[in-house]
Amino acid sequence: MNITFYLAATIAVLATVMVITRANGVHALLYLVVSLLAIALVFYSLGAPFAAALEVIVYAGAIMVLFVFVVMMLNLGEIAAVREAQWMAPRIWIGPSILSLILTAQLAYMLVSNEIGNTGRAVVDARAVGLALYGPYLLCVELASMLLLAALVGAYRLAETGRSGVIKGGH
Amino acid sequence: MTTVPFGQLLILPVLLFALGVLGVLARRNLVFILMSIEIMLNAAGLVFIIAGARWGQADGQIMFLLVLTLAAAEVSIGLALIIRIRARLPSLDSDAANLLQG
Amino acid sequence: MMHALWLVPAFPLLGAAILMLSAGRLAPRAIALIAVLPCAASAIVAITIAIGFITAPPPGHAFSQILWQWVAIGGFDPAIGLYLDPLSLVMMLVVTVVGTLILLYATEFMAGDEGYNRFFAYMNLFVAAMLVLLLANDLLFLYVGWEGVGLCSYLLIGFWYQDAANGLAARKAFIVTRVGDTGLMIGLFVLFTHLGTLDIQPLMHRAVLAWPHGSNIASLAAALLLLGAIGKSAQLPLQTWLPDAMAGPTPVSALIHAATMVTAGVYLIARMHVLYALAPHVQMAVAAIGAATLFAAAVAALNQHDIKRILAYSTISQIGYMFLALGVGAESAAIFHFMAHAFFKALLFLAAGAITMRLEHHEHDIFRMGGLAKQLPVAFWSFLIGSASLAALPLVTAGFYSKEMILSETWAHGGAVPILWVAGVVTAFVTALYIFRAVFIVFFGEAKTPVVGHYGIRIMLPLTVLSVLAIVGGFVETPNGLGGVRLFSHFLSSVFGHVPLAASATETPLLVVASLVSLAGVALAWLLYLRPAPRFVAWAQTQAVVAWRNFFLSGWGFDWFYDRLIVQPFLYLVRINHSDVIDDVFTGIADGCRGLHGLLKQTQTGRIRWYAAWLAAGSIVTIAVAVIR
Numbered sequence: 001m002n003i004t005f006y007l008a009a010t011i012a013v014l015a016t017v018m019v020i021t022r023a024n025g026v027h028a029l030l031y032l033v034v035s036l037l038a039i040a041l042v043f044y045s046l047g048a049p050f051a052a053a054l055e056v057i058v059y060a061g062a063i064m065v066l067f068v069f070v071v072m073m074l075n076l077g078e079i080a081a082v083r084e085a086q087w088m089a090p091r092i093w094i095g096p097s098i099l100s101l102i103l104t105a106q107l108a109y110m111l112v113s114n115e116i117g118n119t120g121r122a123v124v125d126a127r128a129v130g131l132a133l134y135g136p137y138l139l140c141v142e143l144a145s146m147l148l149l150a151a152l153v154g155a156y157r158l159a160e161t162g163r164s165g166v167i168k169g170g171h
Numbered sequence: 172m173t174t175v176p177f178g179q180l181l182i183l184p185v186l187l188f189a190l191g192v193l194g195v196l197a198r199r200n201l202v203f204i205l206m207s208i209e210i211m212l213n214a215a216g217l218v219f220i221i222a223g224a225r226w227g228q229a230d231g232q233i234m235f236l237l238v239l240t241l242a243a244a245e246v247s248i249g250l251a252l253i254i255r256i257r258a259r260l261p262s263l264d265s266d267a268a269n270l271l272q273g
Numbered sequence: 274m275m276h277a278l279w280l281v282p283a284f285p286l287l288g289a290a291i292l293m294l295s296a297g298r299l300a301p302r303a304i305a306l307i308a309v310l311p312c313a314a315s316a317i318v319a320i321t322i323a324i325g326f327i328t329a330p331p332p333g334h335a336f337s338q339i340l341w342q343w344v345a346i347g348g349f350d351p352a353i354g355l356y357l358d359p360l361s362l363v364m365m366l367v368v369t370v371v372g373t374l375i376l377l378y379a380t381e382f383m384a385g386d387e388g389y390n391r392f393f394a395y396m397n398l399f400v401a402a403m404l405v406l407l408l409a410n411d412l413l414f415l416y417v418g419w420e421g422v423g424l425c426s427y428l429l430i431g432f433w434y435q436d437a438a439n440g441l442a443a444r445k446a447f448i449v450t451r452v453g454d455t456g457l458m459i460g461l462f463v464l465f466t467h468l469g470t471l472d473i474q475p476l477m478h479r480a481v482l483a484w485p486h487g488s489n490i491a492s493l494a495a496a497l498l499l500l501g502a503i504g505k506s507a508q509l510p511l512q513t514w515l516p517d518a519m520a521g522p523t524p525v526s527a528l529i530h531a532a533t534m535v536t537a538g539v540y541l542i543a544r545m546h547v548l549y550a551l552a553p554h555v556q557m558a559v560a561a562i563g564a565a566t567l568f569a570a571a572v573a574a575l576n577q578h579d580i581k582r583i584l585a586y587s588t589i590s591q592i593g594y595m596f597l598a599l600g601v602g603a604e605s606a607a608i609f610h611f612m613a614h615a616f617f618k619a620l621l622f623l624a625a626g627a628i629t630m631r632l633e634h635h636e637h638d639i640f641r642m643g644g645l646a647k648q649l650p651v652a653f654w655s656f657l658i659g660s661a662s663l664a665a666l667p668l669v670t671a672g673f674y675s676k677e678m679i680l681s682e683t684w685a686h687g688g689a690v691p692i693l694w695v696a697g698v699v700t701a702f703v704t705a706l707y708i709f710r711a712v713f714i715v716f717f718g719e720a721k722t723p724v725v726g727h728y729g730i731r732i733m734l735p736l737t738v739l740s741v742l743a744i745v746g747g748f749v750e751t752p753n754g755l756g757g758v759r760l761f762s763h764f765l766s767s768v769f770g771h772v773p774l775a776a777s778a779t780e781t782p783l784l785v786v787a788s789l790v791s792l793a794g795v796a797l798a799w800l801l802y803l804r805p806a807p808r809f810v811a812w813a814q815t816q817a818v819v820a821w822r823n824f825f826l827s828g829w830g831f832d833w834f835y836d837r838l839i840v841q842p843f844l845y846l847v848r849i850n851h852s853d854v855i856d857d858v859f860t861g862i863a864d865g866c867r868g869l870h871g872l873l874k875q876t877q878t879g880r881i882r883w884y885a886a887w888l889a890a891g892s893i894v895t896i897a898v899a900v901i902r
Contacts, residue, residue, distance in 0.1 A: 005173040009183045016187055016210055020194035025202055032206055039217060042183065045173045046224040051232045058239055059213065063246050070250045071202060074257055080200075083262070087199045096196030099889045104189040106896045111181040122227035132229035133236070140233060144240040151244030158251035195885050204881070269879030 005045045012038035023084035025071040029064060036060040050126040180221050187214035201256065201263045205249045212242045275325060275336050278355050280318050281365060282408060284311035285372075285401035292394035301389055305380035308393035312376050312400055316369035323366055326357070327764070334358060334767035335474075337410055351471055354410030360768045363608055364407045364540055367615045371532040372400045374735035378623050379524035381731040382630060386522075392432060396528065399425035403533035407540060412461055412471040415541075419457065419505070422534050423450050429529075430521040442520035449514040453504015457541075460497030463490070477547040484551055495552040498545055499559060506538030506592045509566040513831045515589055519581040523626030526581060530588040531619035536611050539595045543604045546769060550602070560600020560683075564696040567593025569829055571703040575710065576825035579637045580625050583711050586828070587663060588618060590700060594679050597697060603682035604769040605762040609750055610675035612761075616746045617662035617672055620739035624656035627732055628715065632722045639711055644720035651728060653716050655736040660712050662743040664705035664795060667788035671747030676701060677787045678750060684783055698790055705794025706801075713803040752784055 015035035022028035036059045043052035133141060173180075187210055194207025216238040223231015253263065260267055288311030292304065299307070326336075339354040357365075376396060383392055402421025409415035431443025465471055467490060468479045484491040502508075507515035515535065519526055529535060542549060542559060549556045567590045574586035591614050598607035628642070629635045631649060636642060646653045662672035680701070683694045750761035801809055812818060824830055 002173050002175050005175050005180075012183065013186050013190070016190045019210065020190060020198065020203070020207060025200075028203065028206060032209070035210070036213065039187075039213060042217065043220050046180075046220055047227075048220050048224065048232050048235075051220055051235050054236065054239060058243065063209070063243055066246055066250060067202075067206070070253065073254070074202070074263070080262075084200055084203075087264075088197070093193075093197050095886065096193050099196060099886065099893065100189040100193040102893050103192060103889065103896075104185055106893065106900055107185040107188070108182060110896070110900055111185065112178050124223060124227060124229050124232060128229045129232045129236075133233055137230075137233050140237055144237060147240055147244050151247045155247040155251040158248065159254045192889055196882055196889065199882070265881045268881070272877060272879030 005042060008038045008041035008045065011035075012042065021088070023081045023088065025080075026068065029067050029071065032067075033060050033064050036064070047123040049123070050129045053126075177221065177225055181218070184214040184217040184221070187211075187217065199264050199266055201253050201265050201268075204265060205246065205253065208249075209242060209246065212238060212245070216242075275322060275331060275357070276338065277318055278322060278336070278338050278357055278408065279340055281315045281322075281369065282355075282401050282404035284315040284318070285397040285404065287311055289394050289397035289401060292390055292397065295390065297390040299390065301384070304390050304393055308380060308397065309373065309376045311397060312369065312373040315400070315404070316366075316373045319365050319369045322357070323362055326359075326362055337474075339410070343411075343413070348469060349465075351411045351413040353414055355408040356410040356473065357408065358768050359765045360540075360543060360604075360608065361407050363612060363765070364536075365404060367612050368400065368403050368407065368532045371615050371619050371739075372403075372528065374738055375524050375527045375532065375619060375623065376400075377731050378527075378626070378735040379522070381729050382524055382626055383522060388432060392429075392522070395425055395428045395432070396524070399429065399528060399533055403537070406537055410472060410474075412464070412473060412476070415473075415544075416457070416461065419501075419537060420454065422505070422537055423447060423454065426450075426518070426529055426534050429525040430518045432521050432525065436520075439520040442514075442517040446514040446518050449511055450504045453501045453511055453538075456497045456499075456504070457501025460494050460501065463494045463497060467494075473544065477545075480548055480551060486551055487553055488551065491548060492552040492555050495545070495548050495555040496558070498541060498548070499555060499562075502538030502541045503562065504538070505541075506535050506596070507589050508538070508562050508593060508596055509569060510831070512566060512570065512589050513828065513835065516582050516585045516828060519579070519585050523581065523622055523629065526585070527619045527622035527626070530584070530622060531615040535588060535592055536595075536615070539592065539599065539607055539611055542596075542599045543608060543769075546599070546602075546604050549599070556600055556602065558600070560597050560693055563593045563596025563598075563600055564693045565593075566590065567597065567700045568696050568703070571700045571707060573825050573828045575703060575707040576822050578640060578826075580628070580639050580642075580711060580715065581622075581637060583639070583707065584618070584621055584625060587621075587704070587708065588614075590704065591618070591663070593700075594676065594697065597683060597693060598679040601683050601686035601693065603679065603686075605765040606675070606678040606682050608765060609761050610679055613662065613671035613675040613743075613746055616739055616742040617659045617670075620655055620736065620743050621659035621663065623732075623736055623739065624652050624659055627652040627655070627728065627736065631724050631726050631728075633725060634722075636722050639714045641721050642715045643718040643722075644716070645724070646716035648720065648724045651733060651736060655740050656716070657712060658740045658743050660708040663708050665701060665787065665791045666705075666795070667791065669744060671743055671745070673788075673791070674747035674751055677752055677784060680787050681752065681780060681783050684779065698786060701787065702790040702794045705791040706798050709795045709798035710802045713798055717803055752780060 012035050015031045015038060018031040019028050019035060022031065036055060040052040040055040040060070043049075043055055191207045191209075191211030191214060194210065195204050198204055198207065216235045219231045219234040219238065221231070223229065223235075256268060257263060288307055291307055292299075335356065335358040337354060337356045339352045341353050343351045343353050376393070379392070379396065383389055386392065399422065402418045402425055404418070406415055406418030406422060409418055427443050427447040430446050431440045433439050434443075461471060464476060464480075468476055468483060470476050470479065480491065504511045518529060521529075549559065570586045570589035570593060574583050574590065577583045577586060591610070595607040595610050595614075598604070598610060628645060628649060629637055631652070632642065658670075662670040664670075665673040665676040667673050676697075680694060680697050683697055684691075686693075749758065751758040800806070813822070827833065
């Protein structure tokens with residue numbers, strides 16, 4: 001199982017690197033799907049099969065499909081890809097890379113220096129999650145539902161187009 | 172069931188999160204910035220899962236569920252905004268959308 | 274009845290409030306009613322209180338009424354309270370009665386003026402402020418009245434504000450008295466820091482206990498209060514505002530000169546007489562200032578053309594007599610003269626107003642009047658009675674008794690001060706000369722300006738009442754040789770502890786001298802101005818004499834002197850500091866802020882990635898802090 005984890009982790013990191021370096025939007029999205037699937041594998045290896053399933057269905061499925069729709073709707077063609085490549089000149093990466101490296105080093109240092117322990121590791125199946133979710137965490141379900149409702153209304157209002165096809169509001 | 176030590180397990184979300192930050196800072200296209208934010212959110216969800224596994228409790232997965240919901244909501248709003256910006260500005264260059272300049 | 278004391282200042286204040294708030298929406302008849310009634314009510318209350326006070330004096334011959342506490346901060350707890358003793362009673366009576374008469378007169382005098390409502394609002398406020406000043410229990414409350422009087426005088430002198438000259442005169446009055454007010458305020462600070470209270474009666478007790486006779490600090494406090502008194506009472510060297518204050522309507526002048534404002538300084542010194550007794554040098558200065566002022570102002574009055582300016586200088590001169598009396602420790606004589614002066618000066622001003630309002634173009638120059646005795650008999654007889662009282666014609670006038678009292682007290686004060694007495698006697702002569710000069714020029718000779726209009730009852734009545742008062746007002750106090758009535762000084766003795774003069778060998782000669790000089794003055798005026806000898810006319814036109822006359826006409830050149838001494842240097846400083854050094858400091862601060870703003874603005878690029886980078890950097894720093902700990 002350890003090899004599964006290391007493999008999945010490597011794939012996830014490499015795929016993510018590809019995501020942030022692609023000039024073509026659709027390519028980047030496909031790499032992101034790969035990364036998410038790899039992370040789902042990691043979930044599974046950590047004894048969270050329900051979360052792994054959700055990761056595949058919701059993240060890699062629904063959310064990524066939304067992205068694909070939008071990218072295609074915006075029609076980011078060849079010209080956009082060329083411009084993206086121009087925007088990704090090497091010197092652009094210097095500052096953000098330094099910041100990210102420092103952040104990584106800091107977080108890694110904190111995690112390694114703390115004794116986390118190595119016990120636990122029981123499979124928490126969908127039944128356990130469901131019982132907890134509709135038991136003590138009922139309020140979280142309500143919060144999530146409201147969040148989604150707000151997102152639904154907000155997205156509808158923001159992307160609404162008038163009869164003439166012109167987007168309304170937002171003066 | 173993996174037996175990798177938790178210290179090493181946690182390196183993965185750290186790396187993913189840092190890559191997400193890198194993407195947000197380095198990319199100019201708003202779609203890519205949104206993708207990078209997704210990466211960061213996912214890294215945060217991964218930490219919850221790892222923590223849930225550490226204590227063998229369901230709470231971690233429930234928090235992951237909440238993060239998932241948040242990501243869905245955020246993406247829908249973010250993409251709607253991108254559509255709106257696309258209608259007003261010639262490109263999705265985040266540097267061009269600088270109307271808040273002081 | 275004594276507890277109704279608070280009504281006395283409250284009535285005019287209420288009248289002023291009603292008139293101000295109604296803002297001219299009332300009919301003129303209603304305004305006139307609201308203008309006079311509160312003051313008349315005050316006068317009635319004051320008279321009732323006075324009767325009660327005299328028939329059944331309160332314990333200690335003083336009554337105090339605390340209305341409410343003003344503030345209480347540490348040891349500083351001034352009260353809003355009223356204090357009634359014979360001194361404030363006399364002043365209150367005079368102010369309310371004379372004020373009522375003047376207001377009654379003004380309702381007719383000001384008829385048709387577009388500021389009718391405003392005028393009476395100010396007048397009522399003026400009377401209220403003066404009553405507060407007189408009745409205040411506490412120096413701080415007194416200061417409220419003091420400043421209120423100053424404010425109202427400013428408003429009323431500049432009442433006809435469309436003419437810029439009137440505004441200038443008002444400003445001058447305000448600024449010049451302000452010089453004195455500053456001295457008074459510092460004096461109050463000195464008193465409070467050393468004695469710890471401003472309540473007048475405890476203050477006097479503590480002063481006597483704390484300060485030895487002639488101590489420096491007592492002298493300092495007394496001198497600072499004197500500065501305030503000089504400013505308000507228009508004494509040398511702060512007298513320049515009063516002649517210009519004639520810019521206001523005539524009833525205002527009457528009120529300022531007779532009842533309110535200028536007598537405030539006299540009252541202040543009389544009220545604080547214990548303090549002045551502790552500072553003999555300052556008291557001597559009071560007498561010296563009074564003597565110098567009374568003479569200088571009388572000489573200036575002799576050379577004026579404007580009938581109101583003559584009266585203005587005459588007021589300065591008569592207040593000088595009061596200061597002289599205060600300076601020689603004869604406070605009751607000063608207050609007696611104040612009372613007599615209030616009657617005859619109000620009468621003179623109202624009569625002068627009655628003359629000018631009937632002349633075409635409201636003529637003020639006495640040399641363009643003439644022969645008015647037959648045409649304006651009421652004004653003539655009023656003015657004549659007032660003049661006789663001012664000139665102290667023997668036996669029949671109030672002014673004679675009060676002035677005689679001052680002169681004999683001055684003589685009795687000691688052999689070292691005959692100079693003061695001489696000044697008083699010489700000025701008595703000049704006084705008779707200048708006022709009868711005005712009488713003869715205005716009322717006799719040939720008519721030069723036509724007369725129009727007629728008088729109503731509201732003008733006749735105050736003139737009549739004041740005429741009677743200007744004659745009989747003096748019979749409450751007569752010298753030993755003439756019956757020795759001592760009602761007035763007995764009444765005031767509980768305040769001042771001053772015993773009237775005993776009969777002495779010098780008294781009769783002094784009385785004769787005082788009578789003779791005033792008669793001589795009238796006689797000389799008769800000779801010089803009614804039937805002028807050609808030689809005198811020629812002499813008066815010689816170059817040197819004309820130069821002197823112009824010098825006196827300008828009031829001894831004080832305005833010129835102050836212009837050179839203060840105004841011009843100040844204007845020079847204003848010119849060289851035109852760009853304002855201090856201003857540069859503040860514009861510098863503003864520029865600095867703008868520069869910093871420009872720098873900070875650079876960070877607001879509007880670029881999302883830039884903000885995100887700062888977010889990341891901030892997170893790194895925060896985590897670094899957490900890690901290093």
